[in-house]
Amino acid sequence: MSNISLYFPDVKDGTRKLTELFLVFLEIGAFTLGGGFAMIPLIQKELVEKKHWLDEDEFLDEIAIAQSVPGAIAVNTAAITGHKVKGWAGSLVATLGVMIPSFTIIVLVALFLNNFATLDITQAVFRAIRPVVVALITYSAYKCWNTINMSKFNIAIEIITLISLLVFNAPPAIVIMLAIIVGVVRKVKIHGNTN
Amino acid sequence: MEILINLFLTFLRVGALGFGGGFAAIPLIQSEVVTTYGWITSQEFANIMAVASMTPGPIAINSATYVGFKIYGVIGGLIATFGVVLVSFILIGIIAGIMTKFSKNKYVNSVLEVLRPVIIALILVAAINTGQTAFFDYREVIIFVVALGLLLKTKLHPIALITSFGLLGAFIY
Numbered sequence: 388m389s390n391i392s393l394y395f396p397d398v399k400d401g402t403r404k405l406t407e408l409f410l411v412f413l414e415i416g417a418f419t420l421g422g423g424f425a426m427i428p429l430i431q432k433e434l435v436e437k438k439h440w441l442d443e444d445e446f447l448d449e450i451a452i453a454q455s456v457p458g459a460i461a462v463n464t465a466a467i468t469g470h471k472v473k474g475w476a477g478s479l480v481a482t483l484g485v486m487i488p489s490f491t492i493i494v495l496v497a498l499f500l501n502n503f504a505t506l507d508i509t510q511a512v513f514r515a516i517r518p519v520v521v522a523l524i525t526y527s528a529y530k531c532w533n534t535i536n537m538s539k540f541n542i543a544i545e546i547i548t549l550i551s552l553l554v555f556n557a558p559p560a561i562v563i564m565l566a567i568i569v570g571v572v573r574k575v576k577i578h579g580n581t582n
Numbered sequence: 583m584e585i586l587i588n589l590f591l592t593f594l595r596v597g598a599l600g601f602g603g604g605f606a607a608i609p610l611i612q613s614e615v616v617t618t619y620g621w622i623t624s625q626e627f628a629n630i631m632a633v634a635s636m637t638p639g640p641i642a643i644n645s646a647t648y649v650g651f652k653i654y655g656v657i658g659g660l661i662a663t664f665g666v667v668l669v670s671f672i673l674i675g676i677i678a679g680i681m682t683k684f685s686k687n688k689y690v691n692s693v694l695e696v697l698r699p700v701i702i703a704l705i706l707v708a709a710i711n712t713g714q715t716a717f718f719d720y721r722e723v724i725i726f727v728v729a730l731g732l733l734l735k736t737k738l739h740p741i742a743l744i745t746s747f748g749l750l751g752a753f754i755y
Contacts, residue, residue, distance in 0.1 A: 517716035566693070
């Protein structure tokens with residue numbers, strides 16, 4: 388009996404966390420307008436600031452992984468956040484949560500509103516929402532920037548990345564691969580110097 | 583049945599090859615469903631993309647659901663959606679497991695340290711790219727400035743911001 392009572396609160400806690408995870412990503416899925424990146428500020432607010440399931444560094448690491456794996460950024464981010472919080476079950480629950488609103492809405496639109504995208508009201512609402520989404524993503528970048536060291540190295544990496552993305556149109560996957568190589572080489576070099 | 587299998591395999595491919603998010607996946611989806619299989623006409627495809635980018639959720643998922651639904655109803659939608667997320671779901675799980683195991687590894691940490699400023703640059707570029715389709719006249723600039731100001735000065739929730747400006751949009755435009 389005591390075994391059960393020891394065991395039970397744990398199960399309840401696990402179930403509660405899965406439910407919370409599902410609901411958070413259901414909400415995020417319903418309000419991710421304008422592509423996967425629009426999800427970043429929502430995740431930051433809910434999971435870092437409100438639930439404290441991730442700290443800012445872990446959050447950035449997850450976005451890095453979500454970006455370097457093929458597939459929709461929103462789904463990747465949900466899957467990896469879920470995994471971090473509660474393993475494979477968390478991953479599944481978060482992914483389902485983020486997909487259910489879009490699935491439902493798409494089916495409804497396909498059934499009843501084939502001209503959804505060209506309706507005056509949709510156009511008007513989206514015209515106002517897009518700059519808000521730009522503001523949200525900009526703010527996210529600003530907040531992330533505040534959490535990392537203002538070292539010369541970081542600033543240099545930031546500038547080099549911006550130039551390769553904006554001027555040379557480098558694909559993000561390639562930029563990330565190069566950053567991984569730089570990370571490994573840098574460690575090998577520092578290690579060599581200290582010996 | 584053959585259609586469902588092809589639908590699944592098509593979107594499995596789209597999911598496995600679409601690096602860098604939904605917009606990168608659009609040409610892939612187009613070449614498969616319009617050119618290779620002829621399931622959907624170019625015009626219909628353009629309409630689907632417009633809807634996919636104007637409804638909540640990731641564009642790759644939305645377009646998978648819509649294309650699948652057009653071809654084979656709700657089951658088609660489910661199969662296509664399942665196909666498009668499967669590869670990334672499995673890869674993510676494996677990588678997350680490896681990351682947890684090697685979180686103390688000095689090479690992993692060094693890589694993550696370099697990746698952090700890189701990811702911030704990617705987020706910033708995403709803001710710039712979104713901005714290219716967001717500004718038409720002075721009103722959008724005002725909305726952008728007010729929204730950014732609210733985010734900096736208050737603890738307003740992003741959802742509250744999106745909802746209230748969406749409503750405002752219905753009135754001012």
